[in-house]
Amino acid sequence: MSETSGTPGRRRPYRRALVAVLSTLGLAALAATTVTPTATAAAPPPPSGWTQVFVDDFNGAAGSGVNTANWQYATGKGYPGGPANWGTGEVETMTSSTSNVALDGSGNLRITPRRDAAGNWTSGRIETNRTDFQPPAGGKLRVEARIQMPNVTGAAARGYWPAFWMLGAPYRGNYWNWPGVGELDIMENVQGLNTVWATMHCGTSPGGPCNETTGIGGSTACPGATCQSGFHTYRMEWDRSTDVEEIRFYVDSTHFHTVRENQVDATTWANATDHGFFIILNVAMGGGFVDAFGGGPDAATVPGHPMVVDYVQVLSAGGSGTTPPPTGNRDAYSAIQAESHDGQSGTMTESTSDTGGGQNIGALANGDWALYRGVNFGSTPARQFYARVASGAGSGVSGLVEVRLDSRSSAPIGSFAIGNTGGWQSWRTVPANISSVTGTHDVYLTFTSGQPADFVNVNWFNFGR
Template sequence: MSRRFSARRLAAGSAGLAFVIAATAAAVTALPAEASLPATPSGWSLVWSDDFNGANNTLPSSSNWIIDTGTQYPGGPANWGTGEIQTYTNSTSNVRQDGAGNLLITPIRNGNSWTSSRIETVRTDFKPAAGRVLRIEGRIQMPNVTGAAAAGYWPAFWALGAPYRGNYQNWPGVGEFDIMENVNGINSVWGVLHCGVNPGGPCNETNGLGASRACPGSSCQSAFHTYRFEWDRTNESAQQLRWYVDGTLYHTVNQSQVGSYWSNMTSHAGYFLLLNVAMGGAFPNGVAGSATPTGSTVSGQPMRVDYVAVYQTTGGTTPPSSPPASPPPAGNRDAYANIQAESRNAESGTTIYESYYVGALNNGNWLRFDGVNFGATRPLDFVARVASGAAGGISGLVEVRIDSLSNAPAGSFAIANTGGWTSWREVPANVGAVTGTHTVYLTFTSGQPSDYVNVDWFRFRR
């Protein structure tokens, strides 16, 4: 939705729609409305969720969501970069919880203009750990309007690369995953990857690499359906992105299709999630073949969101298998690649959380990593991905020690509250000269006993 769609892609997608609908698989019964967050699937752990169980006529949680307003980000492209014509607001007329477990985003006509809403997660770090699969899922009913009355409706559930926040000029290189898009009330879901450079590049921008299909069973507009996106890092050199509707796979992009641009969209801190209903713009206009919305477009038809959830595989063999739970053999750790904190060979006083980071760290705790190979050239520094929800005045050091806990730190940095225990920051620090293969300790030192840091990963740089 931050991107600029081309009429070429849209016309092509529209032309194939009749075939897609005709080829729809056997019906899948849609879940009833207003279901609670489902039980966490076997083999997965819940990373984050919101089931919108707030009181009627209240805004979504400000600890989870930012509400965008106006017609662009400050300094960003006009009309959100897509040509959409509505103004986003934080009014409960446009965005509210309904008291029955749903979030409603409702476009409203005001004379010749429209208002609607767009929200994005506070968190910007949704990303699978090495060897894991990340699953982003939402149970959504698209605006229940079709035909001429739906012209210009553009509901979406999607994700943008973290570096876009505050920059607004680095799309599509930072990556965009469109988990669910729909236009003009058509019974179809589109899933699209945007990446690389614009125009052209490996993702054929501004088209993107996309696919679409009809919603199984009941139409996308008449019932809730579950839209899911997976980022699979179980094979680090052959990663894969997958799109599903009601558990049916309909689109796949492999790392090899993106080539060298893959690292641009995956090496940063992660992604933030967005929900919105736009009105008009390049996508609905391209499918309609004319400007939308029109005089026939009806006002006030909401997108309903039952829940949004993010999961990660726990390391079992179902779903896709993960690397062995045991640490790598001695001498087999690359000092210049991410070393996951939970892969430690030994520890003192630490706890693994959500299967991908080590937390509750305080004075005197430590992690040991055997067989870290620095090669023949010394590192210039090291960087760690850390987060802290410590109270004001509580802080401490993250230190690197080589070969022995009793050795002086080779490098360290101080850490205090970053905005929350999963508000991740990549913090660098200088490090002394070291070459060859060594045992590396992360140690934690503070003048007070409270927990002050969580660690996802660290690596050295040269």
Template sequence: MRLRPRVRHLFTAAGLLGLLATGLAGTMNAEASVPPAPSGWTQVFADDFNGPAGSGVNTADWRYTTGTSYPGGPAGFGTGEIETMTSSTANVALDGSGNLKITPVRDGAGNWTSGRIETNRSDFQPPAGGKLRIESRLQMPNVTGAAAKGYWPAFWALGEPFRGNWWNWPGIGEIDIMENVQGLNNVWATLHCGTSPGGPCNETTGIGGQRACTPACQSGFHTYAVEWDRSTSPQQLRWYLDGVQFHTVNSDQVDATTWNNATDHGFFVILNVAMGGGFPGAFGGGPDGGTVSGVPMVVDYVSVWQSGGGSTPTPTPTPTPTTPPGNRDAYGPIQAESFNAQSGTATETCSEGGQDIGWLANGDWAQYKGVNFGSTPARQFLARVASGAGGGVSGLVEVRLDSRSNAPIGSFAVGDTGGWQNWRTVPANISAVTGTHDVYLTFTSGQPADFVNVNWFDFGH
């Protein structure tokens, strides 16, 4: 897993409407209730955690997962985390103001306890031809720096077949809606599937995206959501932070068997704060003697909605290809948002019309299948780019063919163009290309910050 803080947030009109419609703004108080179902959606589960201070969760809706593993399952819940989960109100309790607090606590001997709750229901999935949205408004543990070492809060969902088996991960599917480690200002969103290690879903990393919060994830409440869309072809999972989409996984990014094994069933929802384990280990480890005890994840609500259904999917606007794979003309503009697969990108309204892909930084990429170069070699690449990156931040826009691991056939450097919507067409020479190929745009930088947007690209002789 990689750390790449997001430092820029441009809200589209749709994103702002999402903020207003779902009550996501950081200025809202911590006692906000579950928002009403948006038009066309039906609420199928909700908990706003109202109740007396110091009381536990409603066990009609939730179950406590206790100990250091599922019965007979892998130790440390399979992640290497070191806390013991309990049902004690010292670890899991309502605060009397409409919130749930999940609090990791270290005792005098240095041992950690914390909390993990799961919905009793494990049947959350979209109706055929419909959509499902799982959402929570929460504040990550408000601790950063050395004091946060080992903290690993999460809001996520596991496939129903995991219950009672405990050894069939990741094939049964895991949807991480919000993960955070070490008090970093970053949210990770991931689909886990296939086999581990490696496999079609790159386990144990999974197919992931990430984004920073504004204001910081730890300093206030934010809304985290995933939509699972069966009304599109291919199916999609879309992740949102405060109403702004920042990560997408299409079903055709993996083989049909892998996708069906991961999604052809219901899911249950989980809230927990782990301590230590593999994910924090990738960013310095912990907890250690400098880690602060007793800082809770505060959850305002959890809600699940569904929409649509029926035997005939109803197409909705999505950032899926506008040209069928194999029919892309290398010599006409290829819209950047028409990718077939991507990692780390987000789409936004473009000042020149349509959409662009943005928030591009080191390690991000987008794939465009079936680009036809013909029999006369292409030797030039052009892209319409913009950048508002300051402070000397710059990077390379690279072109690769057929695999992201192949060497680039060409690239150009880009820095600040005067604004994230101040567009320039930049040319680059490439190695001679003929025939039909899958084209990858990859983005490389020595800094972790966003450095470029892309509107479109094409090739020339």
């Protein structure tokens, strides 16, 4: 893996680490056991003090696909414009075919790797549509799934890499800002070993404060039945209620790994955690993590063993809000912090040196956007737009900051052009005239340029009459 870097805050390294060899493990064959997976009727009810903010029990007709109101398929050999082979060297092609991703009619999702007669592998990868999973301020977030790993061991398991994990929201639509935007691996496994790995990725790669491409990881054996022969519940608890923020990982009731805020510098932690995340379920074949334990897939690998998922559930507890933060009721005439968006594509979040501190959004280039729901303009028309912006763009690089209402396809109601301001943290407030606006609207900031380079950061914006 290599790193592309420029000025501070503009790092765009390859995504998704190759988790390091945490200990020397042999690949002795484990006896395969045929087990008929069973599902609970539903995800367990939230414990006292917790609120359910997302759940999918994967109930549905056998052979049907996932609920696309909750999930989207990631297909091919990588994201459009992103690194090849998902940035990890895995060899499969991800598909949306029900031969790879399907409900089984008994309350389970099955993600099944398959190999065709020519030796080509296919598999499945699904991601939540939502990208806003994070703890409320002063509260906790719990993300869990009940999963049976592919029930295959020994030589037949060579190349298998099932995972249940999360990526920072700024990654969606960018694909080159890993690991700075954060990755939380709740469950990873390779080669049919009776081991679950959990890891946080952050900072820069290679090396950096989070020891990339290894990350900050831990592992343990599955308690009771092996990871392959039975269901286990894999859980992450992200806790902002403690003096030092921490992220804890569990298998069933066994707590086996913790990452604490004070293990890295404040900027690294903020860049990795001060935003929402989305959830991913996939089974890769091959790749760097697999290579660390002997490689594969090869001629001995047996296709067709699914990762079986009973449910995925997200819970929130305590704090000063819920997950996600309440939307709507934004005052158009007060500063709207750019990082408080309700949706985005292509942005990253970083600490700002601007007056008042906090965060700004950056890495903004042609086609990127951010959404702010429920902005109230009142009954007296707004006619001005103000944005706090900075740019370290190269000579001749510039673009438009545009305001659109209610849809990204709406015509802009106003815009201004911006180029180099003296640096990515050299801030100025730029005004623009806009068409008269009253009432309450969803506001989109869109970024348009005639070239692909980043051209602006945004700290906050508001409107005037």
